[in-house]
Amino acid sequence: MNMEENNKDYLVIEAGKSEKNYFRDIWRYRELFYFLSWRDILVRYKQTVIGVAWSIIRPILTMVVFTIIFGKIANLPSENAPYAVLVFVALLPWQFFANALQESSNSLISNANMISKIYFPRIIMPVSSMIVALVDFFISFVLLAIIMIFYKFAPSWKIVFMPLFLFLAILVSAGAGLLISALNVRYRDFRYIVPFIIQFGLYVSPVGFSSDTIPGKWRLIYSINPMVGVIDGFRWSIIGKGVEFYMPGFIISIVLTIILFVVAIIYFRKTEKTFADRI
Amino acid sequence: MNTVIRVENLGKKYLISHQRSERYVALRDVITEGTKKIVKRMVRPGSALSQTKEEFWALRNVDFEIKEGDRVGIIGRNGAGKTTILKLLSRITEPSEGRIVIKGRIASLLEVGTGFHPELTGRENIFLNGAILGMSKSEIKRKFDEIVDFAEVEKFLDTPVKRYSSGMYVRLAFAVASHLEPEILIVDEVLAVGDAKFQKKSLDKMEDVSREGRTVLFVSHNMPAIESLCSRGILLDEGNVILDTDVNTVVRSYLEKAMTDYKKIDLERRVDRHGSGKIRVIGFRVLNDDNNEVKFLQSGKNYCFEIRYKNNAKKILKNVEVSFDIYDEKNSRVLLFRTNFTNDNLDLDSSDGKICCKVNNLPLANGIYHFSVFIVYEELEVLDYITEIAYITVDGGDFFGTGSLGLPSHCKVLHKAEWYAE
Numbered sequence: 001m002n003m004e005e006n007n008k009d010y011l012v013i014e015a016g017k018s019e020k021n022y023f024r025d026i027w028r029y030r031e032l033f034y035f036l037s038w039r040d041i042l043v044r045y046k047q048t049v050i051g052v053a054w055s056i057i058r059p060i061l062t063m064v065v066f067t068i069i070f071g072k073i074a075n076l077p078s079e080n081a082p083y084a085v086l087v088f089v090a091l092l093p094w095q096f097f098a099n100a101l102q103e104s105s106n107s108l109i110s111n112a113n114m115i116s117k118i119y120f121p122r123i124i125m126p127v128s129s130m131i132v133a134l135v136d137f138f139i140s141f142v143l144l145a146i147i148m149i150f151y152k153f154a155p156s157w158k159i160v161f162m163p164l165f166l167f168l169a170i171l172v173s174a175g176a177g178l179l180i181s182a183l184n185v186r187y188r189d190f191r192y193i194v195p196f197i198i199q200f201g202l203y204v205s206p207v208g209f210s211s212d213t214i215p216g217k218w219r220l221i222y223s224i225n226p227m228v229g230v231i232d233g234f235r236w237s238i239i240g241k242g243v244e245f246y247m248p249g250f251i252i253s254i255v256l257t258i259i260l261f262v263v264a265i266i267y268f269r270k271t272e273k274t275f276a277d278r279i
Numbered sequence: 280m281n282t283v284i285r286v287e288n289l290g291k292k293y294l295i296s297h298q299r300s301e302r303y304v305a306l307r308d309v310i311t312e313g314t315k316k317i318v319k320r321m322v323r324p325g326s327a328l329s330q331t332k333e334e335f336w337a338l339r340n341v342d343f344e345i346k347e348g349d350r351v352g353i354i355g356r357n358g359a360g361k362t363t364i365l366k367l368l369s370r371i372t373e374p375s376e377g378r379i380v381i382k383g384r385i386a387s388l389l390e391v392g393t394g395f396h397p398e399l400t401g402r403e404n405i406f407l408n409g410a411i412l413g414m415s416k417s418e419i420k421r422k423f424d425e426i427v428d429f430a431e432v433e434k435f436l437d438t439p440v441k442r443y444s445s446g447m448y449v450r451l452a453f454a455v456a457s458h459l460e461p462e463i464l465i466v467d468e469v470l471a472v473g474d475a476k477f478q479k480k481s482l483d484k485m486e487d488v489s490r491e492g493r494t495v496l497f498v499s500h501n502m503p504a505i506e507s508l509c510s511r512g513i514l515l516d517e518g519n520v521i522l523d524t525d526v527n528t529v530v531r532s533y534l535e536k537a538m539t540d541y542k543k544i545d546l547e548r549r550v551d552r553h554g555s556g557k558i559r560v561i562g563f564r565v566l567n568d569d570n571n572e573v574k575f576l577q578s579g580k581n582y583c584f585e586i587r588y589k590n591n592a593k594k595i596l597k598n599v600e601v602s603f604d605i606y607d608e609k610n611s612r613v614l615l616f617r618t619n620f621t622n623d624n625l626d627l628d629s630s631d632g633k634i635c636c637k638v639n640n641l642p643l644a645n646g647i648y649h650f651s652v653f654i655v656y657e658e659l660e661v662l663d664y665i666t667e668i669a670y671i672t673v674d675g676g677d678f679f680g681t682g683s684l685g686l687p688s689h690c691k692v693l694h695k696a697e698w699y700a701e
């Protein structure tokens with residue numbers, strides 16, 4: 001009996017050929033995506049009360065320290081906003097990036113058992129693990145609102161553009177997360193790179209200070225770090241007046257983010273079929 | 280009948296590295312290895328690079344077709360490639376050559392409880408695990424009560440599964456899995472878990488599934504289960520299909536092959552053993568009452584299980600404990616004879632010699648059994664421990680002395696009982 005192989009009902013698995021229906025498959029597995037995110041969120045907020053408290057305390061502590069060091073001791077300019085607000089607005093996307101990167105880059109390894117025992121489009125794993133970071137982001141956003149009320153500081157109307165910059169932050173995190181999670185399966189010591197990126201990145205990104213403190217001639221090179229564009233965007237949209245938008249740098253950030261993301265997807269798709277064999 | 284799975288010239292190649300046992304590499308090593316190679320090339324251009332990776336075909340030239348409603352048992356020794364086939368069919372890993380065409384929704388169960396999270400409650404894990412196995416939320420909701428019922432965990436639904444006993448854990452995991460309703464069900468060695476009662480229940484559930492006319496591919500080392508669940512068998516050996524026909528023929532052929540294979544291996548040269556090696560088991564025979572070697576056993580007769588050994592210590596070893604264990608096809612230990620049970624520890628001669636474990640009135644029922652030997656010196660030094668030293672069939676015999684040869688094969692151990700009615 002011959003099987004109608006061009007028919008949609010038939011699944012053809014062939015050596016070396018990647019699937020035609022990759023994106024349809026991702027759609028089909030969307031419920032698994034929800035459930036995995038749901039699991040991560042549940043576990044995160046269930047394990048300890050401290051876990052929840054931690055997601056509030058950490059950004060606030062960082063804000064306090066940065067405000068004292070950069071605002072009070074170094075006396076850097078604060079763009080018309082209270083220094084604490086300046087820092088916290090930048091901490092929102094930064095914390096999101098740091099958490100998302102941490103969760104997603106380890107997601108494949110820490111779910112090794114699932115990878116080697118069931119099929120699903122592997123990309124679901126690192127992406128769904130970023131959702132927890134997104135939830136943390138919204139908690140921090142509420143915190144920001146409280147801080148702004150405390151300082152009696154009203155956000156700019158440009159805040160409507162904030163989701164755009166959040167989207168950019170998601171792209172940066174997803175790009176880095178996908179790339180590192182895939183590399184992690186192959187070269188286990190990549191996991192040591194992530195804490196380094198996060199530690200180091202916090203100091204080289206304009207979290208504790210405004211990008212305007214960077215001398216003009218260095219500004220363009222400084223924007224090679226895609227998080228610079230994201231953070232500047234957050235400040236511009238939330239603080240508003242007095243914050244100038246440095247377009248060339250922003251364009252560089254966007255272009256590099258897209259390149260990172262595309263490279264990550266390509267590498268991920270190229271290696272994902274061998275994850276189960278190596279993990 | 281429609282073909283639902285067609286496998287053509289399927290092959291799967293793994294790279295095995297000889298340096299380390301892990302499957303992954305560390306970037307650090309890639310860098311150092313790479314530098315070494317470059318240095319080598321500079322020092323001695325054209326010299327062969329040290330090969331650390333080797334290709335290994337876990338599966339090769341496999342062809343078969345599965346029709347709708349087929350119940351196929353896949354059997355073979357450890358490492359024969361059974362799990363690999365299932366992984367290829369369920370798309371967990373990609374073939375290295377050949378192709379597979381599948382029609383219909385496949386659910387594969389390579390393990391029960393994949394993705395269970397210890398911190399989550401039973402209820403939460405049912406949903407999570409269901410989704411992982413490919414059920415939709417509404418489907419899980421619909422079957423929720425049935426699953427809970429089957430698993431017998433009502434009272435613990437809101438307890439984190441990390442507080443479950445291992446039995447409860449397995450029951451819940453299997454309950455979720457067994458409520459899958461795919462067109463094609465693929466199951467790997469998952470019934471071996473849980474207690475006997477639950478295994479029975481799981482097997483019954485599997486039988487229900489196969490009776491519903493679903494297509495089932497079932498991997499197991501449990502031959503009776505394979506025979507009762509499947510109608511067709513595929514025998515794999517070293518990555519090749521060597522037999523594909525009705526299940527009884529395949530099972531018989533597998534068991535015979537296992538026996539002859541093990542007979543071929545010279546005990547003296549086997550390396551899969553433990554112990555200091557001062558004593559080495561080098562031969563094994565079974566002798567009957569007339570001191571003749573026998574090839575199969577009968578229930579109720581007297582046998583001497585003779586273990587030949589070499590004494591590498593070259594001195595007399597006193598107070599040596601010997602254990603001779605008998606296992607059934609499922610690898611369960613059914614009988615265990617040990618010298619210290621009866622204060623019979625042996626003194627072994629400084630030269631080579633034989634140990635006889637004399638068993639009178641052999642209480643084994645029909646079936647295939649294998650043996651292991653464990654020799655310990657002064658209660659702490661393992662001298663030699665070797666498993667599967669031989670396979671042998673018990674067939675017939677008059678254990679109860681009634682003249683009737685109709686002995687059961689669905690139990691393992693026979694014993695006389697006295698019966699009363701009052």
Ligand SMILES: Nc1ncnc2c1ncn2[C@@H]1O[C@H](COP(=O)(O)OP(=O)(O)OP(=O)(O)O)[C@@H](O)[C@H]1O
Nearest residue numbers: 277278293294337356357358359360361362363364
């Ligand atoms: N990821 C891997 N990398 C390298 N070798 C592998 C990998 N997975 C399996 N193998 C090898 O492939 C062979 C077939 O393995 P497979 O798991 O299919 O055996 P099996 O028939 O299921 O055995 P068992 O009865 O023990 O479950 C084995 O020799 C195994 O060591």
Ligand SMILES: [Mg+2]
Nearest residue numbers: 361362363467
């Ligand atoms: Mg297996």
